[in-house]
Amino acid sequence: DAGITQSPRHKVTETGTPVTLRCHQTENHRYMYWYRQDPGHGLRLIHYSYGVKDTDKGEVSDGYSVSRSKTEDFLLTLESATSSQTSVYFCAIREGLSYNEQFFGPGTRLTVL
């Protein structure tokens, strides 16, 4: 499993509430990513990080923010959750030196009512 965990694994919340998802790695990889997976859309990049405190937006970043204060943790926050953010969220890591493939976490299923 490449040392990647996500928490929580499942969450149900109400519209307008803040939600934070956590991705944790034990591999000390530089790059970390947050994706959402939706039927008909595949995986879409939300935000990514290329080091501690270094982050950048992906193609669907509106409504999401991220933080990375330690190499091993990458947090995704929905400041005010909406029903359109109901999705499965995947975290991924990448070494970025010799290898460019990504290793994925188990996913978090988020339902916003």
Place this chain on the structure above:
Amino acid sequence: AQRVTQPEKLLSVFKGAPVELKCNYSYSGSPELFWYVQYSRQRLQLLLRHISRESIKGFTADLNKGETSFHLKKPFAQEEDSAMYYCALRAGNQFYFGTGTSLTVIP
């Protein structure tokens, strides 16, 4: 703009038949392409990447820059190949995924 297209949302083949999952891309730079597989209730995992040119679980994929394609092929499908397959393109630090193809291998 970067784009990955997987034209088939669903694909069914019989066990033992050849299978081809299509992937086309658009990218102005030199592409780095991957195939990922997601088995039922499991996380995505790398199936293969074009730069290593290796065969994993009998699957191969050749990068065709002229046709901007990276189709995934296997000569004899097995039931355990039933899964969702995603083609992905690396553009700098970002990755672009296709919408995925759900493959069902019929016994």
